[in-house]
Amino acid sequence: MAKTKKKTTPKKGSARKSTSRPKPRSTKSSERDRTSIGSPFRTLTPYLAVNDARKAIDWYRQTLGAKEVSRMNTPDGKILHCELLVGDSRFMLSDIFPGADFVDPKLVGSCVTIHVHAKNIDELYHRAVENGAQVTMPLENQFWGDRYGKIRDPFGHVWSFGYPAKMSKQERDAKAKAAMATFSADAQM
Helix, strand or coil: CCCCCCCCCCCCCCCCCCCCCCCCCCCCHHHHCCCCCCCCCCCCCCEEEECCHHHHHHHHHHHHCCEEEEEEECCCCCEEEEEEEECCEEEEEEECCCCCCCCCHHHHCCCCEEEEECCCHHHHHHHHHHCCCEEEEEEEECCCCEEEEEEECCCCCEEEEEEECCCCHHHHHHHHHHHHHHHHHHHHC
16 A cells, blocks of 8 residues: 655744745845845945045046945045945945055056946947046957947046947957957967
């Protein structure tokens, strides 16, 4: 005679295993911007150090449309800490202070690139150049399929701008072939 499994009900206070799918994440801005610890920050958040943070804040507002979230000043008016919001992403910045481990990127160069991914990439890139940024890579359709370019802002930080490009397969293939030829030539040097 075959044994049948006896149905049991969970004990009071124990969790019943759910077979339903997890609920979709909320699309409400206030809920979407929070992480599991209740912070509006993403997992990685850049912290920039500059000389003359006040001018930098104004430049990021004018150029990238940044909105100031918070600011702490020192008694002499320098920026101890500032949080800015561009699109759905925050970044922080401060003035460079004696004894801090920050180094002025205008003096030593930046070893990090901050990437901006937005539909209005041409507008943002050209506004940055008009506001004094140095072009380090012209904004063009690239072989990997993005419209992409890079600038160095007036405070020494490097920014890249990219968004999927509208280009034919032939254009993309031709750009890939040219790029790979350049990489091969560089390797032979």
